[in-house]
Amino acid sequence: MPPSTSPDKQNTVAVIGAGVLGLCTALELIRAGYHVTLFDKEQPALQASFGNAAYLAVEYLEPLASPAHILSAIRLSFSRKSAFKVTPDHFPAFLPWGLRFMREALPARLVHNQLAISRLNAQAIAAWQDILRFANAQDDLHQSGFLRLWEKPDAISQARISLENARQWGFDPQLLSGDALLEREPALADRVRHALYYPGARHLGNTYQTCQHLFDHFKLQGGCFRQQDVQGIRPLGSGARLTLQGGQHEFDKVIITAGVWSKSLLHSMGISVPLAAERGYHLTLPGAKGTLSHILSSTDRNVVLSPLDCGLRIVGFGEYSNLTSKPVNKRYAQLRYHLSKLIADVDTEDPDVETWMGVRPTFPDSLPVIDLHPQHPQIGMAFGHHHLGVTHAAVSAKMLVALMTEGKGSEVWKPFADAPDAYSVERF
Ligand SMILES: Cc1cc2nc3c(=O)[nH]c(=O)nc-3n(C[C@H](O)[C@H](O)[C@H](O)COP(=O)(O)OP(=O)(O)OC[C@H]3O[C@@H](n4cnc5c(N)ncnc54)[C@H](O)[C@@H]3O)c2cc1C
Structure with missing residues (x-):
């Protein structure tokens, strides 16, 4: 049963980490009647x-x-098109993770992981629509359509294979080539020959802006934010104590949504998880806003281009590195190169171009953890969403709150009933 909405001390919850996962979870907890304090070091x-x-x-x-993916990474590993990198200083630490990652590509694991992703995907849009409605931010969601691109003229056979694969999973994209493709997205360079077009695909106008909207609503609904670094968590009877800079604070429940830093918070409670820091880079071109109408993904170059409210953005790279290492500057030049090849008329040297590097929290099986602590169920967690953290944030938040209030027998968990342990923290 959900808790009562009366101000009851039994209902205090700390959420650690105010990224998209933490913000969605904090709002769902407020909706369920908890008193929520959201912590972030920034x-x-x-x-x-x-x-x-x-x-x-x-x-x-x-x-x-x-x-x-693995074959493509090996094939392109020494070219500018390679999206997969391991920084040299990180190689020894990466090796055991990399071996686990390879094992996850074996047929039985692949099918399991693919099904677990598809179940999250199936609930993702409805969950976003719901939370955006609650936050009065429905206009943040755009249905722009998605084009998956191929450049080589003979790549039509690959595009057809992808089309068949998409159909098997219930999608029905259109195969576009040549003029039909350029008509759909006139900004494309004419070297881009084929695409699968998914008209129903959606994106947020700008995830950061949506996070601000969720945060504003969180505060409006009585949520409390504290900019503090949480240094440790100690389970206590039915509650938990947080160690903060300059003090301690007790809560009835604690939720960990600290992205890649969740690993060290779990470590403070004796749980070890194989969470890698997978870095990605972006360029945002404010002056090129409006150049594109669709989200684009280049199969040859492993980059995604988004028509955001703040400009045209290109993102790319899966770079495994130490958490404290500096960004590798040549990645920005590589993104400029890919952008210039994909879009016919874009000024990649515009001085207003913004550069950025961020760290995805990634498990070897490409699945997140959405679970309660096995011995201390007053501690919950949702992290490890790799390339799909925005996509799966709203549904993960619903699943975690349902787990805390009603368990895996709840309505929210019904679509996951065939493999309810796929997102467990004990699976490693
Ligand atoms: C280049 C790039 C492109 C991407 N594109 C997409 C996309 O198009 N679609 C998609 O679905 N996903 C995408 N992703 C993935 C997505 O961005 C992430 O999976 C998602 O943002 C992770 O959110 P999070 O809330 O788990 O982590 P974060 O956003 O990293 O938030 C974690 C928060 O916890 C805080 N924190 C950490 N430790 C502590 C502590 N001890 N005390 C207090 N606070 C703490 C941090 O300050 C941070 O604010 C992309 C990622 C990258 C890098």
Whole structure:
């Protein structure tokens, strides 16, 4: 049963991390009647949730650990087109994670992981629509359509294979080539030959802006925000104590939504998880706002382009690195290069171009953790959403709050009943 909405001390919850996952979860907790304090070491949504492509990528069904991705990474590993990198200082630490990642591409694991992603995808848009309605921010969601692109003239056969695959998963994209493609997206360079067009695809106008809207509504609904670094969590009877800079604070429940930093918070409670720091980069061109009408994804170059409210954004790279390493500056030049090849007339040297690097929290099986602590169920967690954190934020928040209030027998968990442990923290 959900808790009562009366001011009851049994209902205090701390949410650690105010990225898109933490903000969605904090709002769902408020909706369920809890008294929520949201902690972040910075202002909300300044990490991975700041500069992503904002694409609600429910059309993406392939886990990162798939034979196709791994072969493509090996094939392109020394070219400018390679999206996958490991920084040299990180290589020894990366190796055991990389081996686990390869194991996840074996057939039985691949099918399991793909189904677990598709179940989240199936609920993702409705969950976003619901939370945006609650936050009076419905206008943040745009249905712009998505084009998956191929450049080589003979790539039509690959496009057809992808079309068949998409159909098997219940999508019905259109295959466009040549003039029909340029008519749909006139800004494309004519080297781009083929595309699968998904008219129903959606994106947020700008994830950071949406996070601000969620945060404003959180405060309006009585939520409390504290800009503090949480240094440790200690379960206590039926509650938990947070160690903060300069003090401690007790809550009835604690939720960990700290992105890639969740790993060290769990470590403080004796749980070890194989969470990697997978960095991605962006360029945003405010002056090129309006150049594109669709979200684009280049199969050859592994980059995504989004027509955002703040300009044209290109994102790319899966770069595994130490959390404290500096961004690799040549990645921005590589993004400029890809942009110039994909879009016919764009000034990539515009001095107003913004550059950014952010860290995705990534597990070897490409699935997030959405779970309660196995011994201390007053502690919940939602993190590890890799490339799909924006897509899966709203549905993950609903699942976590349902887990806290009603358990896996709840309505929210029904679509996941075939494999309810797929997102468990104990699966590793
Ligand atoms: C280049 C790029 C493009 C992407 N594009 C897309 C896309 O188009 N679609 C999509 O679905 N996903 C996309 N993603 C992935 C998505 O951005 C992430 O999965 C998502 O933002 C993760 O959100 P989060 O809330 O878990 O983590 P974060 O946004 O990193 O938030 C974690 C928060 O926790 C805080 N924190 C950490 N430790 C502590 C502590 N000890 N005490 C207090 N606060 C703490 C941090 O300050 C931070 O604010 C992209 C990612 C990148 C890098």
